[in-house]
């Protein structure tokens with residue numbers, strides 16, 4: 065099109081006419097369509113690489129950097145959900161500011177030259193509170209979520225129309241010159257439809273028709289929805305999707321969620337998905353004819369405030385994604401995928417033109433060849449074996465295929481990439497404490513009791529969310545127990561047994577103001593039972609139960625009907641009468657904490673009470689507010705709070721909620737060795753067992769002032785603030801682990817430049833840091849991984865020479881992986897590699 069514009073200029077068309085002509089031509093061409101092979105943007109079929117970045121899970125100040133990192137990582141598209149409960153906190157009252165400024169986010173993506181896939185939902189799951197639904201929606205009379213229900217459909221349509229109309233007004237759809245090339249209605253509804261039958265089918269049809277009727281001009285997709293009605297494209301979500309087939313031959317094969325890792329739950333270990341396996345799954349999808357892949361997540365981010373779902377989803381939503389929670393590339397995952405995207409893009413002309421021809425190369429090996437009539441040829445060579453490297457012959461040439469790997473040959477000859485041979489560097493990140501000791505003050509939250517005047521009293525037990533409407537995590541349930549002078553247990557010096565059944569999620573039990581115990585559930589089962597002998601005295605005893613919600617469910621059949629809070633029975637056993645049922649007697653309710661009502665987390669609210677310090681500072685005391693101030697550390701490194709020593713609660717900085725902390729919840733379950741080869745699942749390759757599920761809590765830089773930042777912590781269990789510190793996330797060391805002769809994109813440059821290429825170890829420290837030391841180098845048969853390399857049975861004595869010479873004092877460097885560089889071959893006839901670890905400082 066550029067050349068046409070120049071031609072018109074030469075013809076002497078004036079600027080105004082040119083503009084008119086240009087916009088006419090543009091709108092005539094602007095289109096998004098699809099066929100069996102691929103999505104076509106403006107008539108051009110594309111292999112599209114996409115990644116999920118959820119705008120409220122980072123700050124607007126972080127968005128440009130995240131989008132830029134995504135672009136440099138080889139992405140074409142940014143995918144996001146739309147977060148209904150963030151945008152419509154109460155019916156008809158919309159909010160699109162700050163982290164919820166959806167239009168700003170989309171425009172930033174557009175400015176970076178990328179497309180957008182907008183997943184409106186409005187059900188989004190996403191480990192987000194209530195799956196994205198506003199809690200008020202549950203209390204619309206007669207409503208049932210995600211089925212053929214009129215009140216639900218009316219609300220869903222209204223919000224969907226609201227979002228589409230904003231996008232149209234801002235001209236954000238591709239057909240209007242904007243970046244949105246696709247939308248999504250509903251989300252993973254297929255499994256629900258399968259359970260509920262006819263009403264589900266009717267709802268699917270309705271949702272599809274409603275969406276298509278909005279005339280966005282771009283395609284809609286429905287993920288995990290085998291019966292998605294035309295023209296909506298059904299798509300795949302999962303760790304692997306190579307065998308997925310859309311429901312019509314004229315729809316492209318799309319993978320809307322390629323899971324890059326998994327979420328962390330409080331009480332669970334940290335999931336990790338090896339980069340080699342993720343790359344393998346993507347290459348496998350593409351070699352089987354796939355043409356759209358979206359990484360879920362590409363940047364996971366943080367569940368700030370009370371936005372985490374579950375219940376029990378952690379505050380960190382890092383997801384082991386290619387960009388970490390703090391916005392830094394996670395290496396080698398980020399770089400290994402960038403190289404994969406380059407390799408795939410070299411094959412794009414063949415991939416979008418023809419279906420592959422599949423031939424066997426061995427028992428467990430295949431070639432997928434895309435050859436066009438005009439002779440363009442690209443090939444993928446796959447080894448599905450999980451144990452053995454195999455040497456295959458393809459087109460009369462030999463190729464080494466490591467276990468569980470795919471090599472990519474853009475010209476059907478030159479291997480430029482293998483999914484199990486990482487050319488990108490690895491990084492060892494570290495959390496560096498930056499503040500001198502913090503000086504804390506404390507304030508004791510009162511244990512509420514039934515005599516409080518701000519409580520309501522009724523017969524029996526009420527469901528928690530029904531009372532709080534999720535305005536707070538906390539609901540007090542309070543009742544009185546009268547103990548007669550004649551009670552036998554008083555003489556026998558025995559204590560009655562108090563038993564409490566709760567629908568979840570956590571419960572602190574106070575008897576006469578003293579903490580008698582804490583119980584909590586987990587993601588698998590949020591329900592809990594408290595059963596303890598309690599000390600009761602003659603007369604009125606005050607039972608105060610602080611029931612705590614830890615995020616509302618985001619997935620499950622009619623999860624909107626699931627309960628939280630103390631629903632009973634509540635019984636007292638060991639009285640003269642036997643067992644007394646407390647469930648139906650008078651209970652008083654108090655919503656939230658006193659400190660919440662006083663806004664102790666804000667600068668103005670925090671001055672409304674008397675805080676104590678020094679020797680009076682509360683230690684290991686339940687229900688305590690803490691505050692301190694600190695100055696922002698110099699530099700741009702991302703920041704986090706180390707909450708070691710604390711139990712459970714919430715954190716605020718300058719009035720902004722960092723989220724829920726719960727380092728007291730220790731990760732249980734299995735952690736063990738991690739071999740990239742073989743089918744991945746979310747229980748494989750986990751780390752952090754026996755440690756807090758989450759110790760570090762992201763503090764966005766943009767929430768800080770240069771000095772005097774107010775940090776407020778509410779602690780439920782009782783903790784020790786001496787363990788809290790601010791830290792910055794920096795690169796400790798970087799590593800390369802490169803095999804001789806491994807496929808590299810450099811091989812492609814050989815073809816185009818004629819220069820000889822060998823694999824190289826590339827190392828670089830982030831801006832502001834330099835390589836100060838080569839901590840490890842071995843050319844031969846070294847073992848281990850970055851951070852734990854060790855020499856193997858074969859080691860070139862001059863292994864350190866070249867890395868030290870090329871790298872010390874530099875920000876970036878490279879070392880060729882070739883025998884002569886290391887003074888000769890230490891073990892001929894072995895496949896050698898170079899492992900290097902360099903310290904950045």
Ligand SMILES: *[C@@H]1O[C@H](CO)[C@@H](O)[C@H](O)[C@H]1NC(C)=O
Pocket residue numbers: 525526527530531
């Ligand atoms: C919900 O709250 C209302 C009062 O607002 C009460 O009448 C009703 O019984 C409660 N339902 C449950 C299940 O707790």
